[in-house]
Amino acid sequence: MSVPSLLYLASGSPRRRELLEQLGLELKRVPADIDETPREGETARGYALRLAIEKAAAGEAARLAQGLPAAPLLAADTTVTQDGELFGKPENAADARRMLEAFSGRSHRVITAIAVRDGGTVCTAVSETEVWFKTLSAAEIDRYLESGEPFDKAGAYGIQGRAAVFVERIAGSYTGVVGLPVYETAQLLSGFGYRFP
Numbered sequence: 001m002s003v004p005s006l007l008y009l010a011s012g013s014p015r016r017r018e019l020l021e022q023l024g025l026e027l028k029r030v031p032a033d034i035d036e037t038p039r040e041g042e043t044a045r046g047y048a049l050r051l052a053i054e055k056a057a058a059g060e061a062a063r064l065a066q067g068l069p070a071a072p073l074l075a076a077d078t079t080v081t082q083d084g085e086l087f088g089k090p091e092n093a094a095d096a097r098r099m100l101e102a103f104s105g106r107s108h109r110v111i112t113a114i115a116v117r118d119g120g121t122v123c124t125a126v127s128e129t130e131v132w133f134k135t136l137s138a139a140e141i142d143r144y145l146e147s148g149e150p151f152d153k154a155g156a157y158g159i160q161g162r163a164a165v166f167v168e169r170i171a172g173s174y175t176g177v178v179g180l181p182v183y184e185t186a187q188l189l190s191g192f193g194y195r196f197p
């Protein structure tokens, strides 16, 4: 079997693209617009996995509709959870403030699910990381909101940006928190014939 280099990326996240480019993959983006409403009683892990699988299916449909040649496709979803509550992207500044106040001085979990699809085969992996925030002052939260960073990110922060100073420690995968766990991704893609490094 020849080693594939092309991978369809059913994601608009610049972080995911950068992390995959770091692995040396040749990427082609396909759209994957889905309804991200959580279902009643869904766990964070179940929600992230379902969304990753649905994004992969939507991406595959878009590839077929565009008449693009067959190749494996990857999609992912990141969600944040604390005390059984799901924290997606904030709807506005008040929502972002509510999330950051909830995380202040405590830990929460960041779950990233990935789905790789090739024809009828779908394989998935999930990374779960516990993140401990220091106690945040109202002024720190205000300044962070003003940076504009929270608004396109699950849990209203980016560990790779200015919120790095909020993080005392993590247990799990740093790249999983950023949006694509590199170790799990490489393991999954190896099963589809890709080789790393």
Ligand SMILES: Cc1cn([C@H]2C[C@H](O)[C@@H](COP(=O)(O)OP(=O)(O)OP(=O)(O)O)O2)c(=O)[nH]c1=O
Pocket: 010, 011, 012, 013, 015, 016, 032, 055, 076, 077, 078, 079, 080, 089, 110, 152, 153, 154, 155, 157, 158, 159, 160, 177, 178, 179
């Ligand atoms: C917690 C955290 C999340 N995030 C980002 C990663 C994801 O891009 C985003 C979660 O939203 P997602 O819905 O997982 O992804 P997305 O809408 O950005 O991209 P797509 O669905 O097209 O793949 O939050 C960070 O960048 N840093 C962090 O520390």
